[in-house]
Amino acid sequence: MRLAELSRRSGVATATIKYYLREGLLPPGRQVNTTTAEYDEEHLRRLRLVRAMIQVGGLPVATVREVLGHVDDDSLGRSMRLGAALWALPQVQEPDEEDEYVRTAQREVAALLDRLGWQNAKLLATVSPAYRSLVVAVAAFRRLGYAWGFELLASYARLMHEVARLDLDFVETHPSEAEKVETAVLGAVLTEPMLQALRRLAQEEESTRRYGFE
Amino acid sequence: MRLAELSRRSGVATATIKYYLREGLLPPGRQVNTTTAEYDEEHLRRLRLVRAMIQVGGLPVATVREVLGHVDDDSLGRSMRLGAALWALPQVQEPDEEDEYVRTAQREVAALLDRLGWQNAKLLATVSPAYRSLVVAVAAFRRLGYAWGFELLASYARLMHEVARLDLDFVETHPSEAEKVETAVLGAVLTEPMLQALRRLAQEEESTRRYGFE
């Protein structure tokens, strides 16, 4: 399959595919001669994956490259590869340690992990981007003067733990080792907008149940 | 309070504040004379809200303007105002009705709403952006060849319904009517990254519980 066909079957413009090749999101095709390169089904699959991450998941190109780099890294074992790929995701803004709201949020999150008994997460706290994201989000809330109780945060966390269990159960149903990492990453990226949509729908449903349509 | 002070107290550069004023994210100050405008605490609060939506929530400026327009729209009742504001959020890409995956996803989502008994959501389906987002996300998954079972989707939906109940409970604890709309919108925007972070943390916790650190 040549570039033109890859473009036709994927619905992505040739110029864009060339761009992805340049950016290293797509491995180069098998060079037949100076002016011809041959692509296969694996390229098509990878291209669709890239598009999904960018369009549906909204990830920037640089992040996609990084994530795929981890997914393809054969020097790591599966669980490390998965962890590395997931950690590349979040596009974190570093929390400002000077900010008093940030420091308060850090204490609050630490207390939360204790309460929930998430011992492993606590060990990972200093390095995990998810931990930092959480701190930033909590701090933003506090900065705006919203003081929801600790219990609310814990309730959200418990629900998301349920979600995470579903996530991992699903990954386990996938037989191939190679696919598992990809599945997990894709799951993390694509299910986020899905969960968000489900939440909004549920809000609409619950809101009309409580207050009607007026 | 003048522009310079507003900038100092919010940590936002004056040039940026001017930009927000121009874009209509911030109401103009009280014009004292040709070269002086006076801002108050309400401006500061609004500015912080805008910043949180943009920085933490990651919303584009145009969306923020639209959302705030609905929040401020006195011609609507509370619940309509809230609904309008929430519907302005999602930055939806329209699903392509021609695409077979999209049509399959539509049937699947409809079946899901039936199964869950979300009758109200079903009525809103044709107009709700959340519904369309969900269809797009499900279609993207199917297009990549992932065929998770219907039950998994339903489980996620039930969990997000729990989340939505927490969301609305929290809004109800807020006394002021005026604040309720703002709280709900802010909640929708700011808790999204928070939930996302909680989910990733939970994944890390659950993953190390199941597979250890290797």
Place this chain on the structure above:
DNA sequence: ATGCTTGGATAGTGCCGTTATCCAAGGAGG
């Protein structure tokens, strides 16, 4: 009066994802 500050208008910057333009080298048809 004079020098500094203010708000407003306008233009410029940097980044990012994408797309258009060129070009030389093949390959296909006569």
Place this chain on the structure above:
DNA sequence: CCTCCTTGGATAACGGCACTATCCAAGCAT
């Protein structure tokens, strides 16, 4: 063999977005 079309690769251009810097005239303080 010659011509014409297509190919892939390099490079430049584009459009959108969130800011940011520059000017400017009008006030205020000293």
